[in-house]
Amino acid sequence: MQITIKYFGQLTEITHIEEESIAFSGTYIKELLETLYRKYNTLKTKDFQVAQNQELVSFETKLTGADIALLPPFAGG
Amino acid sequence: MSRYNRHIILSEIGQAGQDKISNAKVLVIGAGGLGCPILQYLTASGIGTIGVIDFDDVELSNLQRQILFGTASLVKNKAIAAKARLEDLNDDISIIAYPMQLTYQNALELFNQYDIIVDGSDNFETRYLVNDACIITNKPLVFGAIYKFEGQVSVFNFQNGPSYRCLFPTPPKKDAVPNCSEIGVLGVLPGIIGSMQANEVLKIVLGIGNVLSGKLLCYNALTSQTSTLKVNKNEAVFQSILKEKNHFQKNHLNIDCNADTLEVSIEDILSEELIIFIDVRESQELPKVKSIDVINIPLSQLEQNLNKIDSDTKKILFCQTGVRSKQAVELLTKLNIKDCFSLKQGATEINNYIKVLSNER
Numbered sequence: 357m358q359i360t361i362k363y364f365g366q367l368t369e370i371t372h373i374e375e376e377s378i379a380f381s382g383t384y385i386k387e388l389l390e391t392l393y394r395k396y397n398t399l400k401t402k403d404f405q406v407a408q409n410q411e412l413v414s415f416e417t418k419l420t421g422a423d424i425a426l427l428p429p430f431a432g433g
Numbered sequence: 434m435s436r437y438n439r440h441i442i443l444s445e446i447g448q449a450g451q452d453k454i455s456n457a458k459v460l461v462i463g464a465g466g467l468g469c470p471i472l473q474y475l476t477a478s479g480i481g482t483i484g485v486i487d488f489d490d491v492e493l494s495n496l497q498r499q500i501l502f503g504t505a506s507l508v509k510n511k512a513i514a515a516k517a518r519l520e521d522l523n524d525d526i527s528i529i530a531y532p533m534q535l536t537y538q539n540a541l542e543l544f545n546q547y548d549i550i551v552d553g554s555d556n557f558e559t560r561y562l563v564n565d566a567c568i569i570t571n572k573p574l575v576f577g578a579i580y581k582f583e584g585q586v587s588v589f590n591f592q593n594g595p596s597y598r599c600l601f602p603t604p605p606k607k608d609a610v611p612n613c614s615e616i617g618v619l620g621v622l623p624g625i626i627g628s629m630q631a632n633e634v635l636k637i638v639l640g641i642g643n644v645l646s647g648k649l650l651c652y653n654a655l656t657s658q659t660s661t662l663k664v665n666k667n668e669a670v671f672q673s674i675l676k677e678k679n680h681f682q683k684n685h686l687n688i689d690c691n692a693d694t695l696e697v698s699i700e701d702i703l704s705e706e707l708i709i710f711i712d713v714r715e716s717q718e719l720p721k722v723k724s725i726d727v728i729n730i731p732l733s734q735l736e737q738n739l740n741k742i743d744s745d746t747k748k749i750l751f752c753q754t755g756v757r758s759k760q761a762v763e764l765l766t767k768l769n770i771k772d773c774f775s776l777k778q779g780a781t782e783i784n785n786y787i788k789v790l791s792n793e794r
Contacts, residue, residue, distance in 0.1 A: 362660070365583055407663075410661065412662055425662065427649075427662070429557070430580040430584070432555055432578060432579040432623075433578060
């Protein structure tokens with residue numbers, strides 16, 4: 357399945373892109389993340405949450421959507 | 434013509450709506466980049482009682498985005514300077530300044546006096562403290578946060594909706610996410626995000642429109658794109674905060690700002706003689722400080738270079754804004770190296786001050 361991944365905030369400083377499309381055949385969100393950790397090895401050290409089809413989900417959730425977003429917390433004010 | 438005429442002639446607001454605004458009590462945490470536009474619009478709209486808490490003073494580098502302040506506000510406390518400006522904007526309402534740090538000890542009593550809490554703070558510890566105190570006092574929390582060119586807005590703890598911890602359950606590791614003073618921020622961004630927060634406050638007060646509860650709005654100023662993501666409530670989060678509520682006031686903040694005693698100001702030190710200046714910025718960072726003797730040891734290499742630091746002499750550490758130098762002092766103090774102080778200002782201010790001194794001579 358073709359999946360679009362969006363990166364927010366300081367995650368883009370690791371990926372150097374805000375969005376990409378990859379072919380992926382795994383079952384769970386966390387498997388997708390393992391693939392991304394291999395591609396961007398410092399991503400694993402960052403705090404973020406995952407949204408699937410515009411809904412925040414846990415890493416244990418089944419991958420059902422084509423739209424994934426990786427969202428870090430912001431502290432600034 | 435009444436001050437609020439343009440509200441009152443809107444059928445969605447009317448005199449009844451304006452009366453709701455006049456009766457509302459809103460507490461704004463922080464009078465910084467987000468706090469300024471929030472306070473400005475809430476004051477102009479006629480919110481009857483507005484509290485503002487901030488322990489920090491206005492600095493020159495704040496004026497790029499903190500629009501309530503001018504050069505006349507420099508070195509004044511932000512809450513007090515904001516109150517003076519806001520009272521000029523609207524003398525119909527009551528503005529209460531709290532020139533102090535929000536703590537686990539004062540939060541609950543303070544929040545209980547208000548209907549809505551708006552978070553414009555700039556660090557995770559305060560954000561989680563605000564979130565948890567809102568759960569315990571059962572107050573809606575209008576949340577906003579920024580990073581460089583991006584912002585997040587949401588309303589938490591509103592009509593049984595999710596909280597900040599349902600989105601991000603625990604604070605990130607310390608120093609994992611830098612703040613504006615360390616990495617910079619587009620000046621207009623907090624203006625946009627803070628205005629969105631003020632808008633959410635007014636919708637809650639008026640009971641109109643759809644409040645941004647259960648949703649996180651993400652805005653990117655460079656692409657002008659917004660994404661709205663659904664946030665689900667995690668009931669267990671509320672239960673664990675409420676279960677611990679009797680211990681809430683026994684918690685302590687552990688943010689950098691508490692190392693105040695180890696901070697010094699440029700005016701106070703240049704007259705002293707036996708001082709070593711240590712620049713903890715990376716070697717390529719500008720401006721250089723040339724008129725005084727300076728050792729350059731970047732914060733990232735501090736631990737490997739302890740032999741360069743004379744343990745018996747008073748040491749003043751500086752960087753660009755006083756953030757990294759504070760971390761460096763904390764590190765050295767932990768390593769039991771005494772007489773280390775962090776300069777509140779940065780390299781630019783040292784150069785300016787030396788220039789002023791040499792002109793006076």
